[in-house]
Amino acid sequence: MPPLSPIPDGARVWLVPTPVGNLGDLTLRAIEVLRAADAVACEDTRRTGALLSYLGIRKPLVRLDAHTMRRAPQVLERYARLAYVSDAGTPGISDPGAELVQAALAADVPIEVLPGATAFVPALVLSGLDSARFTFEGFLPRSGKDRKARLSAVAARAETSILYESPHRLHATLTELAASCGPLRRGSVTRELSKRFEETRRGTLAELAAHFEAGTRGEIVVVVGGRPEGEADPAQPVTDPAEQARAWAAAGQGVRDIRDALMRQGLRKNDAYALALQVTQAQQP
Structure with a gap:
């Protein structure tokens, strides 16, 4: 197996994916970056602290979640080599992280996003x-x-x-x-x-x-x-609401769900309810 590429010198931000479940999914490169960073920013310091402890890594932890991401420029000033992890998966995908990327771009700090876990x-x-x-x-x-x-x-x-x-x-x-x-x-x-x-x-x-x-x-x-x-x-409105309602009833949908779907397709509430009730009753033995 070839050796890992060396960690580059100089200031930078790394976005580091962490496992969504199995800790074995953490990559070797992610571990090397966490070891090389001056600090690790994260959503939850307790959760990330437990992960670092498991890896035998001791680093300053800085909370940067959706509520504290406004501090990102100050954190970038304090720590030249910053790793960022969300609670699980790849930062920036339905998790904080995109704002940190924007702050790093504004400060002209190089960014690396590591490939890794996502759900x-x-x-x-x-x-x-x-x-x-x-x-x-x-x-x-x-x-x-x-x-x-x-x-x-x-x-x-x-x-x-x-x-x-x-x-x-x-x-x-x-x-x-x-x-x-x-x-x-x-x-x-x-x-x-x-x-x-x-x-x-x-x-x-x-x-x-x-x-x-x-x-x-x-x-x-x-x-x-x-x-x-x-x-x-x-x-688009269906040409035959009754046919559509019967198909929904046959698939097991209840009166309320069928009524709401018919209303979204343009039927008035009373008409939608009456049709939904009719087709669901017809399904009963």
Whole structure:
């Protein structure tokens, strides 16, 4: 095995990916950089302190999270060779880090981003869905018009979409995705990547919503298949709401979810509720 390239001299900032689960995923280069840095900036000093202790590395720790990133210029002035880690994965991807890059660019400090752990790439491959073209959505807005707009974009998109989600919001998000994209759209949920209880469940969005109704635990990645060729754009009103409602009911969607989906497609609330009730009752034995 050839030796590692030497750590360059002079001031610089390193963004260092850390494992999303298994500590064995930390690269040799990441360890060398952490050893060479004057200090390690991080989201959580306790969590990063435990990682450095495991590696036998003693360095000053500086908290730079979403609430304290405004201090980045001062930290760069104090420490010429600064390593930055987020709690897990690659800094700057749904984690703090982009602001530090901007501060370093403004101060004309060289930047290196090390390749390494991230959650969405393994989850995409594990999904079995098309990985040639995809859009990474990160975390959706929690509510409001922005959330509805992003859900509509996922529904209309021809390529695969990837989202991060928290355990206690997973069922609600899957239910909304099933309503926006249609309950038969394919998807997957990967949780606890590289950990002991890693799991990937694949199926329709309606099946996934039903499976995770009782909740779950761990770090979660949701992958949603693109709109199949020839399928009507879900963002446009359907020509036959009753046919669409029957398909949703057959896939296991409840009255409220079907009502909300029909309302998004232009039906009035009372009409949407009446149709949702009719098709769900027709499914009962």
